[in-house]
Amino acid sequence: MGRSCRQCVARYAGSPGTGGCLGHVDGMRLFDARCGVRGVTYGPPAHETAHRLVLPRSGAYLVRINGREVFVDSATAILTRPGDELRVAHPLGCGDTFTAVHLDDGDGDRWPRAACHFRIDDTTDLHHRILVSACRRGTDALTAGEWLGTLLQRLNPDTGGYGPRRPATAVAHRRLVADTRELLADGRHTAGLTALAAQVNASPHHLSRIFRAVTGQTLTEYRNRMRVRAVLADLQDGEDCLRTLAARYGFADQSHLTRVVRRHLGRPPSTVRSLLR
Incomplete structure (x- = not known):
């Protein structure tokens, strides 16, 4: 795979993150990165300079894209565009790992302008990890391009189809789900429903019902x-x-x-x- 430009042989210079380049694929650049932004609360804003798709592999954090908050873990990819205002917080600590794909303008515009985050299903997640391993081994550009193309095709915007009549209710429910996901990302792998509900100040029945309504899947x-x-x-x-x-x-x-x-x-x-x- 070609790594001829200076950005490719240099370390990842995105915001946030440091790491190494995985190579050029069909005009796009792939970076194997680890987040270096610290701070439990939101830091100062930064402004995006490229079309950038971030595919998490481990860890979790909060990001505000143009004021819209998204909880990011390995189930959520995010897309940012030139000019977007970004703020990042790490309530669980920093060090999350991810793959950053610098898209060309055509690929960056393949999704609706309002799309900024995507749900990653099991097959897409494994596909992403296999692509990273193949690039680390030094696969050829054709193979990597086919893998990346399939990966991009599998990403569908998270449209937030769940929507109670009152916007404030929808916000509260999404916050409840984000708080629960944060607990699970913090290693509460064996916590029961009652314990999780107590941590987020909800009844077990309410938490179970709202989590499924918002995410389309049960807590288990x-x-x-x-x-x-x-x-x-x-x-x-x-x-x-x-x-x-x-x-x-x-x-x-x-x-x-x-x-x-x-x-x-x-x-x-x-x-x-x-x-x-």
């Missing part, structure tokens, strides 16, 4: 999805022991981990591990 489905993605991130970083990963992310044992991974990805962890190396 979402928690397992996030646990699987945490496992994938560790496998990609070189962890080999599935028993260790099962204990780390709250699975009953290695067999339980294998069943959940297979349910979400259609293949066992051992097969996934070979795809990510």
Whole structure:
């Protein structure tokens, strides 16, 4: 893959993040990055200079894009455009990892102007991680281009279809869901519904109902999805022991981990591990 321009051989210079270039693909640049912005609360605003798609792989944070707040974890991609005002907060601490794709103008405009975040399903997440591993190994530009093209096609804007009649109610419900996702991102993998509801000052029934209405999935489905993605991130970083990963992310044992991974990805962890190396 070509890395001829100065930006490509240099370290990632986006806002926020530092890291290395994965290469040129069909006029776009891919960067393997780790966020370096610190601060539990929102920092000063920055302004975007490019069409940039950010695909998280681990960690979680809050971002305001032109005043619109989005909770970002490995289930959410964000798209920013030149001139967008960005503010970032890390209530759980910094260090999240992500892939940044610098799009050309044509690819950046393939989605509606109002689109700034996208839900990432299980297949798209695995596709993204395989692309990163292939680029790290030095795959050819044609293969990487096909993988990236498929990845971009799979991204559909999160239109926020959930909408009570009162806007204030919708805001409150989305805040409740974001607070719950933050708890789960903070390692509460084994917390029950009652404990989670108490943490966000809601009844268990209300939390369960609102979470499903806003996200389209149950709390259990979402928690397992996030646990699987945490496992994938560790496998990609070189962890080999599935028993260790099962204990780390709250699975009953290695067999339980294998069943959940297979349910979400259609293949066992051992097969996934070979795809990510």
